[in-house]
Amino acid sequence: xxxxxxxxxxxxxxxxxxxxxxxxxxxxxxxxxxxxxxxxxxxxxxxxxxxxxxxxxxxxxxxxxxxxxxxxxxxxxxxxxxxxxxxxxxxxxxxxxxxxxxxxxxxxxxxxxxxxxxxxxxxxxxxxxxxxxxxxxxxxxxxxxxxxxxxxxxxxxxxxxxxxxxxxxxxxxxxxxxxxxxxxxxxxxxxxxxxxxxxxxxxxxxxxxxxxxxxxxxxxxxxxxxxxxxxxxxxxxxxxxxxxxxxxxxxxxxxxxxxxxxxxxxxxxxxxxxxxxxxxxxxxxxxxxxxxxxxxxxxxxxxxxxxxxxxxxxxxxxxxxxxxxxxxxxxxxxxxxxxxxxxxxxxxxxxxxxxxxxxxxxxxxxxxxxxxxxxxxxxxxxxxxxxxxxxxxxxxxxxxxxxxxxxxxxxxxxxxxxxxxxxxxxxxxxxxxxxxx
Amino acid sequence: xxxxxxxxxxxxxxxxxxxxxxxxxxxxxxxxxxxxxxxxxxxxxxxxxxxxxxxxxxxxxxxxxxxxxxxxxxxxxxxxxxxxxxxxxxxxxxxxxxxxxxxxxxxxxxxxxxxxxxxxxxxxxxxxxxxxxxxxxxxxxxxxxxxxxxxxxxxxxxxxxxxxxxxxxxxxxxxxxxxxxxxxxxxxxxxxxxxxxxxxxxxxxxxxxxxxxxxxxxxxxxxxxxx
Numbered sequence: 001x002x003x004x005x006x007x008x009x010x011x012x013x014x015x016x017x018x019x020x021x022x023x024x025x026x027x028x029x030x031x032x033x034x035x036x037x038x039x040x041x042x043x044x045x046x047x048x049x050x051x052x053x054x055x056x057x058x059x060x061x062x063x064x065x066x067x068x069x070x071x072x073x074x075x076x077x078x079x080x081x082x083x084x085x086x087x088x089x090x091x092x093x094x095x096x097x098x099x100x101x102x103x104x105x106x107x108x109x110x111x112x113x114x115x116x117x118x119x120x121x122x123x124x125x126x127x128x129x130x131x132x133x134x135x136x137x138x139x140x141x142x143x144x145x146x147x148x149x150x151x152x153x154x155x156x157x158x159x160x161x162x163x164x165x166x167x168x169x170x171x172x173x174x175x176x177x178x179x180x181x182x183x184x185x186x187x188x189x190x191x192x193x194x195x196x197x198x199x200x201x202x203x204x205x206x207x208x209x210x211x212x213x214x215x216x217x218x219x220x221x222x223x224x225x226x227x228x229x230x231x232x233x234x235x236x237x238x239x240x241x242x243x244x245x246x247x248x249x250x251x252x253x254x255x256x257x258x259x260x261x262x263x264x265x266x267x268x269x270x271x272x273x274x275x276x277x278x279x280x281x282x283x284x285x286x287x288x289x290x291x292x293x294x295x296x297x298x299x300x301x302x303x304x305x306x307x308x309x310x311x312x313x314x315x316x317x318x319x320x321x322x323x324x325x326x327x328x329x330x331x332x333x334x335x336x337x338x339x340x341x342x343x344x345x346x347x348x349x350x351x352x353x354x355x356x357x358x359x360x361x362x363x364x365x366x367x368x369x370x371x372x373x374x375x376x377x378x379x380x381x382x383x384x385x386x387x388x389x390x391x392x393x394x395x396x397x398x399x400x401x402x403x404x405x406x407x408x409x410x411x412x413x414x415x416x417x418x419x420x421x422x423x424x425x426x427x428x429x430x431x432x433x434x435x436x437x
Numbered sequence: 438x439x440x441x442x443x444x445x446x447x448x449x450x451x452x453x454x455x456x457x458x459x460x461x462x463x464x465x466x467x468x469x470x471x472x473x474x475x476x477x478x479x480x481x482x483x484x485x486x487x488x489x490x491x492x493x494x495x496x497x498x499x500x501x502x503x504x505x506x507x508x509x510x511x512x513x514x515x516x517x518x519x520x521x522x523x524x525x526x527x528x529x530x531x532x533x534x535x536x537x538x539x540x541x542x543x544x545x546x547x548x549x550x551x552x553x554x555x556x557x558x559x560x561x562x563x564x565x566x567x568x569x570x571x572x573x574x575x576x577x578x579x580x581x582x583x584x585x586x587x588x589x590x591x592x593x594x595x596x597x598x599x600x601x602x603x604x605x606x607x608x609x610x611x612x613x614x615x616x617x618x619x620x621x622x623x624x625x626x627x628x629x630x631x632x633x634x635x636x637x638x639x640x641x642x643x644x645x646x647x648x649x650x651x652x653x654x655x656x657x658x659x660x661x662x663x664x
Contacts, residue, residue: 223518225517227446227490230540231446231448233539234542235448237542241459254610254657257608257611264539299591302591302633397623
């Protein structure tokens with residue numbers, strides 16, 4: 001979930017909880033406020049009445065009265081109680097057959113050696129009648145305020161988080177290293193974002209300079225290694241041209257040529273792997289998979305014949321590889337099929353099968369060779385790692401590392417299934433973006 | 438034909454000169470870009486071989502100068518630097534070919550021949566081998582005007598390469614470098630040349646024994662033509 005969505009969601013929820021709590025508490029609050037207010041009013045009325053009595057005395061003033069709607073009443077009577085009364089409480093009274101609950105102030109006092117009881121009452125209903133409308137109004141007003149603040153929050157967080165979105169969009173998403181693009185500062189007044197932006201920029205610069213250094217190293221190493229090999233190769237070739245060479249010398253030159261070739265192949269292969277890992281290849285070729293496999297077959301058929309291995313390709317004709325490097329993919333298939341031949345028995349079988357499961361395209365290279373033991377399986381992609389059973393074969397253990405780096409460069413996944421002395425299956429799982437039908 | 442070799446690695450320049458002189462080219466050698474540039478400005482050449490990694494000069498600048506002052510010359514770039522971008526740049530600037538070091542001298546000669554043929558549009562390039570005729574333009578081999586279809590592309594490549602270097606013994610390493618040069622694999626000796634030669638002989642034997650294709654014991658193969 002996006003930060004902005006999270007913030008908005010939290011804001012809205014927390015406000016809703018607060019408002020709900022407030023609205024739920026509102027009746028209690030209002031009742032308390034009303035009661036206090038009523039009590040105050042009753043006290044004032046009591047004072048007023050006592051003031052009148054003080055001035056004019058009680059002359060047949062003993063009476064009881066209630067308002068027409070019975071929501072208030074007033075009574076002054078002689079009292080027979082001994083104790084002093086000065087209370088306000090809720091009590092039910094019966095007036096003309098109706099039982100009504102009142103808030104009643106009771107006060108007794110002595111005047112002219114006579115005990116009197118003053119009671120002023122207000123019906124509870126009349127006190128509480130404002131509660132519901134108040135609650136409703138409060139609810140509506142608060143809801144409106146929430147909507148307004150949520151909207152304001154949303155706008156503000158949009159505004160304040162925009163640089164973050166820009167940093168993510170322009171600096172991180174779809175940014176493939178090495179990019180070597182120019183640095184564009186993201187506009188922001190938030191220091192955290194400015195710091196994030198500059199930190200990411202610094203990291204990109206570091207990564208790119210590392211890439212650049214590696215690239216220069218590969219280029220220089222390749223120059224320094226290939227030049228002497230080139231000189232030696234030319235010298236040996238020119239020596240062959242001499243006519244007065246003894247057969248013995250020729251054989252030794254031949255041996256030198258073969259060993260030099262070995263050095264050349266290893267160096268070329270190692271440089272190729274670093275070049276791939278340094279992303280120095282373009283992915284701009286489109287080629288039909290069947291055509292590519294045919295090209296590999298043309299190169300490799302002699303090896304199949306040599307061991308009399310049957311070779312079967314079941315690949316849909318309409319699978320086209322797009323945005324790939326043809327040279328690299330050729331070498332990927334060449335090495336896998338070459339291995340399938342190398343580690344196969346005479347009269348063995350190799351099958352290449354393409355299967356599709358929804359959006360995933362798999363190409364399996366299945367051989368009936370010597371297989372790989374479970375213990376060796378995790379190490380087969382390590383450079384210069386040679387398995388015990390493959391020692392008799394003349395290779396130096398870079399075939400599968402090439403395959404792996406080419407596959408990784410194209411985001412192709414490799415799965416290996418193998419059973420000792422039964423054979424191996426190497427499955428390449430192509431991402432959808434590489435195949436067009 | 439005149440060849441200008443611009444190569445700062447003296448030992449390699451010397452070998453190139455020996456080899457190409459052997460193949461009847463007239464060679465001039467420069468060990469740095471400045472003298473190379475001077476020669477390009479003054480003389481006309483048929484071939485200019487430029488090493489990209491010169492210490493004093495950008496090889497690509499040299500290529501530009503060559504294209505300007507020697508527009509007829511065939512320019513080939515030799516480099517030990519492994520940069521794809523340079524390769525593309527080199528070809529864009531009008532280099533006729535690009536040969537990554539280390540290369541076989543035979544390969545260099547074969548490329549030079551191929552470009553010459555392309556550039557001057559040689560017509561039917563036919564060579565008679567015994568009762569067979571090789572057509573280097575159409576890349577076919579025929580027996581008394583009947584085309585032999587059984588020969589594969591690889592097999593023809595081998596025949597044509599040996600024909601180009603006729604009467605010279607080619608080692609298995611040299612032959613396999615020519616036909617599998619662009620394949621990167623991890624075999625010490627990915628050498629199936631013998632199998633290919635066996636196939637070629639078998640296929641041609643149906644028509645007539647290809648006596649001209651000789652095995653040089655212990656060394657390799659050659660095509661022998663008496664001239």
